[in-house]
Amino acid sequence: MSAVRKLYLDAYILVLALYVYFNKGIAYSYAAEILLLIGVGILVFNFRKIELPLDRKVLLLLAFLLIGVLYIFRGMGKYPLIDLLRDSFMFNYALFVFIILYFKEEIPYLLQGIYRIYAWYPLVATISFLILSYVPYADELKVFGNISLLHYKYGDMGVHLLVTVLFLLNGKIKLAPRYFVANAVLVMYLFLIASSYSRAGMVCFIATFLLFFYFSKDKILKSQLIGYMRFVPLVLLIALPIYLSTSVKENFQGRKVGLDQLKENVMSITGSKAGTTLDDNKVWRLVWWGKIIEYTFGGEYFFQGKGLGMSLAEDDDITMNEEGDLRSPHNFHLNVLARFGVPIFFVWCYWLFLNFKIFRKKELSSDSLIYLSIVTVFLLNASFDVFLEGPMGAFPFWTFVGIFYSSEINYSSKKLGVS
Numbered sequence: 001m002s003a004v005r006k007l008y009l010d011a012y013i014l015v016l017a018l019y020v021y022f023n024k025g026i027a028y029s030y031a032a033e034i035l036l037l038i039g040v041g042i043l044v045f046n047f048r049k050i051e052l053p054l055d056r057k058v059l060l061l062l063a064f065l066l067i068g069v070l071y072i073f074r075g076m077g078k079y080p081l082i083d084l085l086r087d088s089f090m091f092n093y094a095l096f097v098f099i100i101l102y103f104k105e106e107i108p109y110l111l112q113g114i115y116r117i118y119a120w121y122p123l124v125a126t127i128s129f130l131i132l133s134y135v136p137y138a139d140e141l142k143v144f145g146n147i148s149l150l151h152y153k154y155g156d157m158g159v160h161l162l163v164t165v166l167f168l169l170n171g172k173i174k175l176a177p178r179y180f181v182a183n184a185v186l187v188m189y190l191f192l193i194a195s196s197y198s199r200a201g202m203v204c205f206i207a208t209f210l211l212f213f214y215f216s217k218d219k220i221l222k223s224q225l226i227g228y229m230r231f232v233p234l235v236l237l238i239a240l241p242i243y244l245s246t247s248v249k250e251n252f253q254g255r256k257v258g259l260d261q262l263k264e265n266v267m268s269i270t271g272s273k274a275g276t277t278l279d280d281n282k283v284w285r286l287v288w289w290g291k292i293i294e295y296t297f298g299g300e301y302f303f304q305g306k307g308l309g310m311s312l313a314e315d316d317d318i319t320m321n322e323e324g325d326l327r328s329p330h331n332f333h334l335n336v337l338a339r340f341g342v343p344i345f346f347v348w349c350y351w352l353f354l355n356f357k358i359f360r361k362k363e364l365s366s367d368s369l370i371y372l373s374i375v376t377v378f379l380l381n382a383s384f385d386v387f388l389e390g391p392m393g394a395f396p397f398w399t400f401v402g403i404f405y406s407s408e409i410n411y412s413s414k415k416l417g418v419s
Contacts, residue, residue, distance in 0.1 A: 001106055008042065009106055011035060013113030016396060020117055020160055021124045023152045023392050028145030032391035036092075039099035050102055058101075058405065060351045064091040067344060071308050079309025087308035087327070090335065093394035100402025107406050111172075114399075118164045119173045122186035125157060129193060133248040155385045156392060157194040158201025161187055162208055162377045166370050169225060184231075188239035193246070196261045199269055200384035208377040215359045218366045285384075288318045288329050292338045296345070305341035312338055328389055332382035335389065352379070358408065371404035 001009075015031045043050060068091040075084045103110065132138050132150040139148040164187060167173045168180065175183060195202035216222050246257050292312075295301050306315060311327040312335070328335045333352075337345040358364065358372055378388070378397040387393035 001109065005103065005106060006109075008038065009103065009110055009113070011038075013110065013117070016114065016399065017117045019392055019395050020121060021128070022149060023156055024147055025149040025151050026144050027147065027390055027392055029143075030391075032093075032395040033089075036095055036099075040095055043098060043102055046102070050098075053101065053405070055405070055408075057351060057354045058097070060347065060354075061094045061097055063347070064094060064351075067340065068092055068308075071340065075307050075309040084309045087339065087389075089394070090328075090332070090339075090389045093388070093391070093398050094401075096395065096398035097402040097405065100399060101406060104406045107403060111403065115167060115172050118160070118167050119175065119183075121160055121164050122183050122190060125152070125160075125190055126186050128152065129190070133246070153385070153392070154194040154196075154198035155200040155204070155381050156387065157190060158198060158205045159377050159381050159393075161191055161194065161201075162205045163374050165209065166212065166373060169228060170221065170366060170370055172370070181235075184235050185239050185242075188232075188235045189242050192239065192243040192262070193257060195265060196257050199265045200381055202265065203269060203384075204377050204380040208373055208380060211359075211376060212369065212373040215364070215369060216366070217362075217364060217369075221366055284318065285330050288313075288316060289331060289334050291316050291318075292329060292334050296337050296342055301338075301341060303341050303343060305337065305339045305344070307339060326386065328386050330385050332379075332386075332388045365407075368404065368407055371400055371407070374400045375404055 012035060015035050018026050018029070018031060068088040072084045072088050100107070100110075128150045129152070132148070132152075138150060141149045143149045164173075164183075168175075168183060168187075173183075191202075191205060194205075213222070213225055216225070243257065244259070248257055296305065306312065312318075312329060313326045316338075329338065333345070333348065336348045355372070355375065358368070364372075375397070378393060378400070382388045382393065382397075388397055
């Protein structure tokens with residue numbers, strides 16, 4: 001590995017660690033975007049050495065990038081260029097896939113860095129949560145923008161906890177037994193915390209783990225997973241008192257830590273009677289999603305969508321019980337529908353289908369199953385939150401997509417460049 005390639009990959013691992021550990025707190029550092037631009041520069045400089053994968057999933061990603069560029073031109077003159085570029089990054093972050101594919105020979109080195117990140121994730125996330133909860137003025141620690149460095153979205157926490165669990169259970173993260181147990185307790189504690197503040201985090205974690213277990217074709221791994229499940233009650237018995245002793249104030253949505261909150265969250269998911277705040281939070285999403293379906297499938301924006309540059313919340317006249325400026329609905333797939341129209345939405349759905357159908361492959365390896373499951377949990381969380389539109393979700397998501405594709409795709413003998 002050349003010094004330049006190693007330097008870029010080391011920077012890649014460092015930036016990824018920052019986003020995994022600090023989440024929204026460094027969203028406005030633009031570290032992921034800077035890394036992306038440098039990576040694109042490397043691709044351009046080495047254009048003749050880039051191999052073109054013969055795979056429809058990758059070719060569709062190239063098509064999405066081209067569509068994003070065309071929609072930028074469509075919105076020029078109507079909206080500020082910065083807003084057009086900002087919205088176009090919902091597809092532009094997919095460039096990380098091509099960067100990963102270019103570095104396919106160095107992916108084992110990259111993976112070792114990723115495993116180290118997630119080995120420390122439970123401890124780092126626990127310390128950050130406790131500092132933010134108990135240290136006076138910790139929420140005033142603002143490094144990038146007007147957001148606390150320790151501010152974390154709990155739906156995203158559920159996603160990264162699932163990644164940690166998959167790596168732990170499959171031996172990607174190798175720990176001594178006592179550290180393995182400590183990590184398991186911290187994961188359970190953080191899962192209870194995330195489930196208190198985010199129904200999406202709870203659902204995404206549980207659903208994807210069950211999906212992983214169901215499609216696991218490795219009999220040895222499956223028996224190991226069943227063996228680990230016997231220890232879940234013991235881990236819960238240790239983590240639950242710690243969780244119940246965590247006394248923190250309600251967040252801006254009126255949610256708090258405690259068994260009552262967990263019960264309300266579960267009841268709201270199953271359709272039982274829930275708290276007013278939870279119901280209100282669900283209603284405005286459904287109203288917004290209904291409007292998008294109405295003006296696309298049954299309205300004037302069927303073919304072309306509304307485009308880029310505008311705040312969909314304002315344009316769709318949606319009033320939310322949320323903090324901050326929200327430009328897009330809490331569903332990435334419906335964001336694609338609203339901005340690009342029904343034809344492009346169906347192309348996106350076809351890309352999803354091409355990925356998900358791999359679950360049915362008879363020769364699906366345990367490694368491929370891990371990374372496909374990780375891709376799935378990101379997509380599930382993106383169905384309930386603004387996640388893949390920004391670097392906190394998009395950067396790790398497209399990184400894992402690239403890693404997954406690197407093991408699944410056959411390369412042609414032709415190059416992208418002219419030899």
